[in-house]
Amino acid sequence: MGQRLLRANENLARENRVRFAAAGTFVVNLMSSPGAGKTTLLELTLQRLRKSYKTGVIEGDMYTTRDAQRIAGQGVEVVQINTAGVCHLDAAMVARSLEELREGRYDMLFIENVGNLVCPAEFDLGEDAKVALLSVTEGGDKPAKYPLVFQRARVVLVTKVDLIPHTDFDLEAVSKELRAINPEANMLLVSAKTGEGIEEWCGWLEGMSQKKRAGKSVPG
Ligand SMILES: Nc1nc2c(ncn2[C@@H]2O[C@H](COP(=O)(O)OP(=O)(O)O)[C@@H](O)[C@H]2O)c(=O)[nH]1
Numbered sequence: 579m580g581q582r583l584l585r586a587n588e589n590l591a592r593e594n595r596v597r598f599a600a601a602g603t604f605v606v607n608l609m610s611s612p613g614a615g616k617t618t619l620l621e622l623t624l625q626r627l628r629k630s631y632k633t634g635v636i637e638g639d640m641y642t643t644r645d646a647q648r649i650a651g652q653g654v655e656v657v658q659i660n661t662a663g664v665c666h667l668d669a670a671m672v673a674r675s676l677e678e679l680r681e682g683r684y685d686m687l688f689i690e691n692v693g694n695l696v697c698p699a700e701f702d703l704g705e706d707a708k709v710a711l712l713s714v715t716e717g718g719d720k721p722a723k724y725p726l727v728f729q730r731a732r733v734v735l736v737t738k739v740d741l742i743p744h745t746d747f748d749l750e751a752v753s754k755e756l757r758a759i760n761p762e763a764n765m766l767l768v769s770a771k772t773g774e775g776i777e778e779w780c781g782w783l784e785g786m787s788q789k790k791r792a793g794k795s796v797p798g
């Protein structure tokens with residue numbers, strides 16, 4: 579990755595971060611392989627939180643507006659970014675989307691990154707927390723193969739845990755590997771099908787959002 583490109587991105591990310599701090603918006607950057615369950619988790623999260631918190635969503639995908647349509651179906655404000663072949667979002671794309679969001683101030687802003695375990699991890703968007711999803715169906719070897727995204731994550735969500743009995747996913751072994759890669763990360767087991775872990779996940783978001791609103795720093 580070009581160092582100049584990354585430096586320019588860092589400057590723009592810093593500007594986004596200043597803007598989010600001024601608005602008291604807690605910003606989450608969701609990253610995973612395609613299909614790990616980001617949009618489904620977002621739908622459930624918004625169902626629980628949108629009545630008590632002002633929520634907005636930036637949807638990143640290479641093509642189509644399908645995820646944005648799913649989110650808009652919930653009555654939540656959403657902007658779609660199509661990267662047209664680029665495998666990640668960058669801080670400039672997020673800055674442009676902020677202009678399109680009608681509501682100036684959110685308690686929580688969710689950014690669904692392009693489904694990819696490699697490039698998104700390299701680009702700071704100005705978020706407070708990167709959240710990595712690992713679904714039990716994609717194989718427990720992914721954190722060791724693609725460590726950066728898991729190293730940079732504040733929270734690792736092991737998703738689709740309802741499917742564990744149908745897979746060879748070894749939760750204990752994967753947890754051990756994740757802890758070795760990122761001892762600081764908060765690991766949660768979630769299922770959008772059974773609701774397992776959703777309360778804990780939403781509780782974490784609420785706590786972080788309240789801290790941010792109180793002007794406390796929540797470094798990502
Ligand atoms: N069994 C099960 N399926 C899930 C769960 N979460 C998502 N899925 C399914 O996984 C597929 C991909 O989900 P999606 O949210 O679109 O993934 P994304 O590409 O990361 O946004 C969809 O068919 C979902 O219904 C879960 O917790 N359990």
Ligand SMILES: [Mg+2]
Nearest residue numbers: 616617645690
């Ligand atoms: Mg999606």
